[in-house]
Amino acid sequence: MPSFDVVSEIDKPELSNALHQANKELGTRFDFKGTDARVELSESTMTVFADNEFQVKQAVEVLCLKLAARGIDLACLDYQRIEEIGGGKAKQIILLKEGINSDLGRKLVKQIKDKKLKVQTAIQGDQLRITGKKRDDLQTVIAFLREADAGIPLQFNNFRD
Structure with missing residues (x-):
């Protein structure tokens, strides 16, 4: 029968490629020069770090563009609220739904x-x-x-x- x-499911190799591309772009963009903007991946979460809330939003936008370009559906992302982590830094946790x-x-x-x-x-x-x-x-x-x-x-x- x-x-x-x-x-x-999320295609893990494509996810890591998109993450790598986003980190590369965050390192080369003029508006992120001299900042500690980056995206980190753990088992089922991605964490976006930047100097302030506005830059976190911009970094998430860059990440979403790279994920969409690699064929990963953005509906599998669950955005948490942006948190201040001290020292003038901010982060946002994005949960991966699988x-x-x-x-x-x-x-x-x-x-x-x-x-x-x-x-x-x-x-x-x-x-x-x-x-x-x-x-x-x-x-x-x-x-x-x-x-x-x-x-x-x-x-x-x-x-x-």
Whole structure:
């Protein structure tokens, strides 16, 4: 039976490339000369550092342009408020949203079932497995999920016939 997985992932190599490009641009831009503007990446967060709140906003804009150019959907970013960290410095933490949590998974399963398509949906950890007898039904589900507002970017992979 044909099946596919619905996931929400961030391409880690592209993310690190975009981060590197943003840091490079922050180091060469005239309005950031002599400042300590930079972006750091940890497991599931990015932290933007700069000298003041305005420069943090500008650095986040540069970062977003680089992420978009590398094909990373900006809907997977969750911006926290800008904090003063002393010494006239400021930072902003940006959380990376990955995976489909159980509440969103249940909501998507309910929406698919309400469409009355002949497919089975199973929540498997942080992804959904959609199985059906006809390839056309699966393609209808993919089209429906692209239209639905899940709040996070969804990818469809592991399509098996």
